[in-house]
Amino acid sequence: MIRIDGSYGEGGGQILRTALSLSTCLKTPFEIYNIRKGRPRLGLLPQHLTSVNAVAKICSAELLGASFGSTSLIFKPGDIQPGNYEFDVAERRGSAGSVTLVAQAILPVLGSTKSRVTIKGGTHVAYSPPFDYLAEVLMPFLNRSGNTINAKLINYGFFPVGRGKAVFDFNQNPYVRSLSSVLERGPLKGLSLVSRVANLPIGIAERQRNQFLKLLENDFPQPKVEQVTEAVRADCPGTYMFLKAEFENITVGFCSLGERGKQAETVATEVYQEYKSYLLSSENVYDYHLADQICIFLALSRFRSGNQSDPFIIKTNKLTNHLQTNIWLIRQFIPGFQPIVKSP
Numbered sequence: 001m002i003r004i005d006g007s008y009g010e011g012g013g014q015i016l017r018t019a020l021s022l023s024t025c026l027k028t029p030f031e032i033y034n035i036r037k038g039r040p041r042l043g044l045l046p047q048h049l050t051s052v053n054a055v056a057k058i059c060s061a062e063l064l065g066a067s068f069g070s071t072s073l074i075f076k077p078g079d080i081q082p083g084n085y086e087f088d089v090a091e092r093r094g095s096a097g098s099v100t101l102v103a104q105a106i107l108p109v110l111g112s113t114k115s116r117v118t119i120k121g122g123t124h125v126a127y128s129p130p131f132d133y134l135a136e137v138l139m140p141f142l143n144r145s146g147n148t149i150n151a152k153l154i155n156y157g158f159f160p161v162g163r164g165k166a167v168f169d170f171n172q173n174p175y176v177r178s179l180s181s182v183l184e185r186g187p188l189k190g191l192s193l194v195s196r197v198a199n200l201p202i203g204i205a206e207r208q209r210n211q212f213l214k215l216l217e218n219d220f221p222q223p224k225v226e227q228v229t230e231a232v233r234a235d236c237p238g239t240y241m242f243l244k245a246e247f248e249n250i251t252v253g254f255c256s257l258g259e260r261g262k263q264a265e266t267v268a269t270e271v272y273q274e275y276k277s278y279l280l281s282s283e284n285v286y287d288y289h290l291a292d293q294i295c296i297f298l299a300l301s302r303f304r305s306g307n308q309s310d311p312f313i314i315k316t317n318k319l320t321n322h323l324q325t326n327i328w329l330i331r332q333f334i335p336g337f338q339p340i341v342k343s344p
Contacts, residue, residue, distance in 0.1 A: 003030070004031070007037035009325030046090065047101055053066060058110065062074075080113065096121065099157065112172055114170060121164060135153070141290065148169075151169075156238065179301040182286070183313060190245075191224070194242045207268075212241065240258060241267050286316045313340045
């Protein structure tokens with residue numbers, strides 16, 4: 001059994017989620033202690049507990065310590081069972097916990113099966129990738145392997161109420177290819193911008209859009225931007241902006257959420273600054289969120305193919321503590337895992 005110190009590095013929930021996925025895929029039990037010691041609220045919160053119980057159900061795992069607030073957990077996986085699953089972050093406690101973070105724990109586990117997973121909770125909440133990012137950036141990268149994972153948003157869910165809903169369909173392909181590194185992003189093919197509000201005046205979404213386009217025009221006057229500005233339905237107010245940038249070899253994304261007291265122009269400026277930071281160096285390939293999220297898939301792909309001697313290269317615009325922690329955690333399960341990370 002592998003023992004993991006949950007306080008290592010950034011000390012957050014990603015350590016637990018990655019461990020759950022790797023443990024299940026590699027049939028290796030683990031014990032984790034000091035869960036989320038690097039966070040103001042220690043231990044398992046609703047979204048973390050949902051991840052634990054979801055993966056445990058999918059692989060009929062034995063659990064010890066799976067309770068709200070627990071700072072330690074023992075997880076002994078069984079065999080992965082494809083099927084039709086539904087999980088609700090707020091099932092036991094009211095929560096707008098992240099749908100996409102629960103999905104992160106499940107995607108590597110069911111990625112090569114024929115399954116459907118429905119997850120309820122927050123679809124656009126702080127400290128987690130928005131649904132748009134998973135659907136428009138991560139999924140296209142994963143589908144390079146030949147598998148097809150589709151994501152559909154049924155309801156939007158914003159903090160503090162949540163109650164969003166997303167469906168993930170996994171379609172197995174017997175001719176799966178090994179994932180490989182992308183070394184050059186290539187020329188920019190197009191930009192897609194969405195600016196949305198729920199239960200708020202549409203003028204807020206319009207201000208977000210206008211501010212972004214103004215900033216873009218000042219620095220990069222050439223690109224044409226596809227735009228969607230709209231009001232959507234949700235159980236509580238919310239607003240966000242998401243930019244998808246499609247290059248010849250890679251798709252990346254940048255997002256910002258609105259909140260009470262935060263101006264619409266600030267939301268747009270945050271998205272623009274993230275995009276500009278990425279764009280300034282042609283050496284950047286993966287945005288830093290994608291660099292973090294693809295590590296487990298690249299590691300498992302190389303492990304299953306038996307080709308661990310050929311390291312993959314991650315070129316990203318920022319080497320984050322999150323990425324470094326994720327690499328450390330993967331190496332606890334796959335000691336030969338050593339990507340070459342290049343960043344400014």
